[in-house]
Amino acid sequence: xxxxxxxxxxxxxxxxxxxxxxxxxxxxxxxxxxxxxxxxxxxxxxxxxxxxxxxxxxxxxxxxxxxxxxxxxxxxxxxxxxxxxxxxxxxxxxxxxxxxxxxxxxxxxxxxxxxxxxxxxxxxxxxxxxxxxxxxxxxxxxxxxxxxxxxxxxxxxxxxxxxxxxxxxxxxxxxxxxxxxxxxxxxxxxxxxxxxxxxxxxxxxxxxxxxxxxxxxxxxxxxxxxxxxxxxxxxxxxxxxxxxxxxxxxxxxxxxxxxxxxxxxxxxxxxxxxxxxxxxxxxxxxxxxxxxxxxxxxxxxxxxxxxxxxxxxxxxxxxxxxxxxxxxxxxxxxxxxxxxxxxxxxxxxxxxxxxxxxxxxxxxxxxxxxxxxxxxxxxxxxxxxxxxxxxxxxxxxxxxxxxxxxxxxxxxxxxxxxxxxxxxxxxxxxx
Amino acid sequence: xxxxxxxxxxxxxxxxxxxxxxxxxxxxxxxxxxxxxxxxxxxxxxxxxxxxxxxxxxxxxxxxxxxxxxxxxxxxxxxxxxxxxxxxxxxxxxxxxxxxxxxxxxxxxxxxxxxxxxxxxxxxxxxxxxxxxxxxxxxxxxxxxxxxxxxxxxxxxxxxxxxxxxxxxxxxxxxxxxxxxxxxxxxxxxxxxxxxxxxxxxxxxxxxxxxxxxxxxxxxxxxxxxxxxxxxxxxxxxxxxxxxxxxxxxxxxxxxxxxxxxxxx
Numbered sequence: 245x246x247x248x249x250x251x252x253x254x255x256x257x258x259x260x261x262x263x264x265x266x267x268x269x270x271x272x273x274x275x276x277x278x279x280x281x282x283x284x285x286x287x288x289x290x291x292x293x294x295x296x297x298x299x300x301x302x303x304x305x306x307x308x309x310x311x312x313x314x315x316x317x318x319x320x321x322x323x324x325x326x327x328x329x330x331x332x333x334x335x336x337x338x339x340x341x342x343x344x345x346x347x348x349x350x351x352x353x354x355x356x357x358x359x360x361x362x363x364x365x366x367x368x369x370x371x372x373x374x375x376x377x378x379x380x381x382x383x384x385x386x387x388x389x390x391x392x393x394x395x396x397x398x399x400x401x402x403x404x405x406x407x408x409x410x411x412x413x414x415x416x417x418x419x420x421x422x423x424x425x426x427x428x429x430x431x432x433x434x435x436x437x438x439x440x441x442x443x444x445x446x447x448x449x450x451x452x453x454x455x456x457x458x459x460x461x462x463x464x465x466x467x468x469x470x471x472x473x474x475x476x477x478x479x480x481x482x483x484x485x486x487x488x489x490x491x492x493x494x495x496x497x498x499x500x501x502x503x504x505x506x507x508x509x510x511x512x513x514x515x516x517x518x519x520x521x522x523x524x525x526x527x528x529x530x531x532x533x534x535x536x537x538x539x540x541x542x543x544x545x546x547x548x549x550x551x552x553x554x555x556x557x558x559x560x561x562x563x564x565x566x567x568x569x570x571x572x573x574x575x576x577x578x579x580x581x582x583x584x585x586x587x588x589x590x591x592x593x594x595x596x597x598x599x600x601x602x603x604x605x606x607x608x609x610x611x612x613x614x615x616x617x618x619x620x621x622x623x624x625x626x627x628x629x630x631x632x633x634x635x636x637x638x639x640x641x642x643x644x645x646x647x648x649x650x651x652x653x654x655x656x657x658x659x660x661x662x663x664x665x666x667x668x669x670x671x672x673x674x675x
Numbered sequence: 676x677x678x679x680x681x682x683x684x685x686x687x688x689x690x691x692x693x694x695x696x697x698x699x700x701x702x703x704x705x706x707x708x709x710x711x712x713x714x715x716x717x718x719x720x721x722x723x724x725x726x727x728x729x730x731x732x733x734x735x736x737x738x739x740x741x742x743x744x745x746x747x748x749x750x751x752x753x754x755x756x757x758x759x760x761x762x763x764x765x766x767x768x769x770x771x772x773x774x775x776x777x778x779x780x781x782x783x784x785x786x787x788x789x790x791x792x793x794x795x796x797x798x799x800x801x802x803x804x805x806x807x808x809x810x811x812x813x814x815x816x817x818x819x820x821x822x823x824x825x826x827x828x829x830x831x832x833x834x835x836x837x838x839x840x841x842x843x844x845x846x847x848x849x850x851x852x853x854x855x856x857x858x859x860x861x862x863x864x865x866x867x868x869x870x871x872x873x874x875x876x877x878x879x880x881x882x883x884x885x886x887x888x889x890x891x892x893x894x895x896x897x898x899x900x901x902x903x904x905x906x907x908x909x910x911x912x913x914x915x916x917x918x919x920x921x922x923x924x925x926x927x928x929x930x931x932x933x934x935x936x937x938x939x940x
Contacts, residue, residue, distance in 0.1 A: 620734070625771035628731055629785035629839060630759035639776045639784070646775025646822065 252303070253277060256386065259304040268365055269357045273304075276375040276385035286378040286479075286505075289565050290597055291534040293505055298380060298449050298479045300419035304387050309413040311335040313443045318409050319656070325350070325406045330443075331413030331420070332390045346400050353391025353423055363395060367427050372455040372485045372511075380479050384421050384451045391423035394436065398459075401433035405467075405653050408438045410452075414473055415444030424454045428462040428490075435465040435653050439660075440500075442473030449477045456484035458492050460514070467495040467652045469661055473502060474529075480506035488514035488543070495651045497661045498525035499668070503532045510539040512546035512577075520549045524648040526668050527560035527592070538567035541577035541607070550581035553645050556592035557672025563594075568609060569601040579609045586644055587617055588637070589675060618644075638669045677746050677762060677846040679730075679878065681705040685740035686722075686729050699725040701903035702741070707896075709846055709878040714889055716914060717900035718922045718935045723882045724768065726900070727849045730880075731765040732758050745847075760789045762846030766836040766853050772824040778835065779805065779819040782842050789843075808841040812868050829856040837868040848872070849880045854888040866891030886918035901926060902933035 253274060260270040285294075309331030318328060325343070327350055328336035334352040349360060357364045369375050375385040392408055412420045428434055440452065450472060458464045464484070472478055478500055484492045492510060510519030519539050527533050539548030552564045568579035583596035598611035618640045626636035642649070642665065652658045686700040699722045707713050717723050729736045730743055732755040742749050750758050773781075782805065787795045796804075809816060812834050824832055833853055840848050850869065854862055869879065869892050881892060889897070889911060897913040898905045901922065906929055907913065917925060926933055 619771070622771045622773055624733055624755060625767065626773070626781070627754065627756040628759055628765055628767070629781070629843065630756055630788035631784050632756050632788065633754070635784060635788075636756070639781070640773065643773040643775040643822070649775055 255303045259306065263306050263354065264358070265354060266357055266361055268361060272369070272375070273386050273388070276382045279376050279382040280379055280386060283376065283379040283382050286380055288505065288534055288536055289599065290595065291563050293532070293534065296477050296503055296505065297447070298451070298477055298505070299383055300387075300449050302417070302419055304389060305418065306332055306389065307416065307418065309333045309416070313413060313415065314409070314411050317411060317441055317443070325402070325404055326409065327352075327392055327407075328409040328411075329390055329392065329422075330411045331416065331418070343400070343402065347395075347397040348400060348402070349393060349395035350406065351393055353388070353393050353425065356393035360393070360395070363427065364393070367455070367457055368423075368425055369455070372457060372483050373453060373481060380451060381453075381481065384423065384453055387419070387421045388423055389421050391425070394426045396428050396432040396434050398429040399431045400429075402435070405435040405437045407654075408436070410438065410440050412440070412442040412450055412472060412476060413444060414442050414446045414448055414476060417446045417448060419448050420450040420452070422450070422452050426455070426464065426466070427457045428459060428464050430460040430462060432459075433463040436467070437654055437657055438466070438468040439657065440468070440470045440472050442476050445473060445475050447475040447477075449479065452478065452480040454480075454482040456492060458484055458486045458490040460488040461490060462487070463491045465493045465495070465653060467657065469497045469657055470500050471664060472500040476500070476502045478502060478504040478506065480504070482507070483509035483511065484519065485511045485513055486517040486519055489516040490514075491518045492520075493651065494519075494521040494523065495648050496523040497648065498523060498533065498535065499661070499664045500533070501528070501531065504535075505533075506535050508535070508537045510548060512539065512541045512543055512548055514543040515545055517543055517546045519547070520551075522551045522648040522651065524552070524645045525554040525562055525564070526557070526665060527554070527562045528557045528668050528672050530559050532561045534563040536565040536567060538569065539579060539581075541570040541574045541579055544574055545576040546574060547578045550583070551647055552583045552596070553648065554585040554594065554596075555588060555641050555645065555669070556585060556594045557588045557668065558675045559589070559591045561593040563597070565597045565599060566611070567599045567601065568611065570604050570607050570609065572603040574604050575606045577604065577607045579607070580611070582612045584612075584614045584644070586641065587615065588672060634673050637673065638666060641665070641669060676875070677709045677878070678744070679707050679847050680744040681726070681730070681741070682744065683741035684726070684729065684738065684743065686725055686736050686738055688725070688736055698739070699903055700729070703900075703903070703905055705898065705905065707847070707878050707880065710875045711896065712873070712879045712881065712892060712894045713896045713898065714881045714883060714894040714914060715898045715900055715905075716883060716886070716917060719884070721900050722903045723900055724851055727765055727851045727880070727882055730849060731755060731763060756788070759845075764840055764843060764845035764848040766840060766848060766850045768851045768855065770824050770832050770836060772822075772827075774822050774825050776823050777820050778823055781823050782819075782839065785839065785843055804842060808838055811841070811871060812838055813864050814838060830858070830861045833857055833861065833865055837865050841868055841872065844872070844877075846876065847878045847880065849882065851882045852884070853881070854883055854885065862888065863891060886914045889914045899925060901931060906931060
């Protein structure tokens with residue numbers, strides 16, 4: 245057994261060397277590997293997922309994926325700011341020279357570790373998410389095999405959205421441990437748009453992490469359209485540390501076809517920070533999804549909002565936990581959350597759990613939750629204009645999800661999300 | 676020519692909490708043809724809205740007796756959307772708000788719902804028709820890209836109901852208190868919209884408390900409803916008489932044993 249452990253560590257070291265990684269990264273991988281032994285799997289309030297294959301027993305390997313796999317999945321547009329990764333391979337980086345000159349960095353995480361070691365040491369899995377949180381966060385670092393680094397220096401404002409197309413290569417029997425690190429320095433401003441897709445149908449786990457460092461006075465709008473494949477078991481962790489007077493907006497569309505477990509966290513660590521965490525989910529077939537959206541008010545006069553909407557079709561299962569925590573000393577903090585799920589089938593299982601943990605008096609906190617069928621008043625209104633039941637239902641659902649759909653900055657992504665939604669709903673209505 | 680007939684209609688509703696059933700309509704008879712404008716007047720709580728919702732097919736109302744015929748065909752077993760496609764329209768008192776669906780998108784879906792799959796309205800034709808009707812109703816073009824009724828003022832909602840009427844062009848439109856909450860300018864605009872529809876292929880049933888609306892949309896026939904029945908039918912002069920004498924006057928004249936909701940005596 246000891247030998248096995250040593251053999252695993254040796255393999256990891258060998259792979260890291262082959263990959264030309266700096267020792268600082270290798271040391272952290274080995275530390276994380278050590279942690280994995282002791283750490284438990286993540287826990288989720290009111291949900292069990294013990295039997296999900298979220299950990300792979302595959303060794304760390306680096307293999308190129310064929311860039312052609314992305315054909316048809318991505319529109320070519322030389323004018324957008326964009327990074328494309330297929331499996332572990334970065335196929336495109338489009339960053340205007342003007343931004344490069346201002347010090348903006350957009351690159352894959354391993355190049356960043358070599359070229360910008362100081363930044364990576366300072367920010368990567370060090371301040372926002374730490375590897376010792378659970379077995380999967382440790383595994384993420386130990387077996388990290390893809391990722392993106394975005395750095396926006398102090399005072400730089402980028403008006404065009406920065407797009408990341410991440411395509412999981414499930415033509416190979418290889419897990420994806422992909423890390424996105426966004427550092428927005430003081431007073432900077434950016435929109436980030438992440439799109440996750442899968443090619444191939446191998447049954448593999450994907451451990452997808454996003455860390456956002458929003459420094460003082462910065463504004464970060466983060467949108468994500470997740471449409472990973474049916475046989476991909478997804479664990480995601482997305483967290484932002486939100487500094488003084490910084491502003492982070494999340495707009496996340498969870499449209500994966502496979503089982504998905506995830507957390508979104510907004511840490512309002514300093515005075516005047518603001519977080520608005522919006523997420524929508526659509527579940528179909530026998531799919532299971534459990535999402536915890538947490539906002540923690542630590543600083544004074546911080547505002548944390550959660551709005552989650554889910555639609556359940558067929559025999560799927562969806563749990564939305566919303567956690568609004570106000571810690572002692574966060575005077576004048578505000579926390580408000582809505583968790584709503586719409587049941588489109590009697591065989592689906594949905595739950596919306598608002599949880600408020602408040603340890604300060606001088607705060608404003610509220611919550612709303614609902615689980616139910618489509619609004620009959622809305623259905624009646626649409627149908628009274630001649631629109632058939634199935635179409636009316638889809639329109640009401642789009643309305644129900646509208647609070648997130650409408651805040652996605654790029655129209656093409658918004659349209660794409662609507663198209664996926666329409667397809668899932670149309671399939672689900674046949675059930 | 677299309678016809679709408681309501682025959683001996685009895686309707687009851689069940690209170691969701693107390694489970695008690697109450698009969699609202701107690702034998703309504705009504706006949707109308709396209710080319711005609713009918714008005715139904717009556718005091719509060721007399722079943723006017725129940726009649727309009729039942730004709731449209733709101734699932735909360737139970738028909739216990741009688742029938743509703745559209746062009747001779749009984750529509751009571753048809754779902755709401757089918758009745759609409761057959762030519763019925765109800766301008767609602769409290770239209771639902773639907774976020775995420777634009778007014779324009781909704782209007783196109785409604786128009787296309789009554790056309791064949793291979794004969795959908797073209798974008799150009801749609802926009803032309805929309806622009807014409809927006810102008811007629813003195814509505815801003817930006818209304819079409821707003822989400823359906825979301826954040827609309829009371830007056831905007833009413834105009835939007837009439838915009839739908841003009842776009843969909845039904846055979847029969849029931850206007851349920853389209854005048855409530857409208858100022859005089861908005862009332863004129865809404866009336867102009869309805870009057871523009873007047874013609875051999877359009878009939879309307881206007882439900883109102885007040886005679887004022889009928890100065891702008893002059894009806895061919897006026898019905899007075901009390902206690903769940905139509906108690907008197909006449910021409911436009913009947914509305915004026917009611918305005919002058921009140922419902923209590925007519926009730927006493929007809930010797931009806933009906934309690935008026937707002938009757939304090």
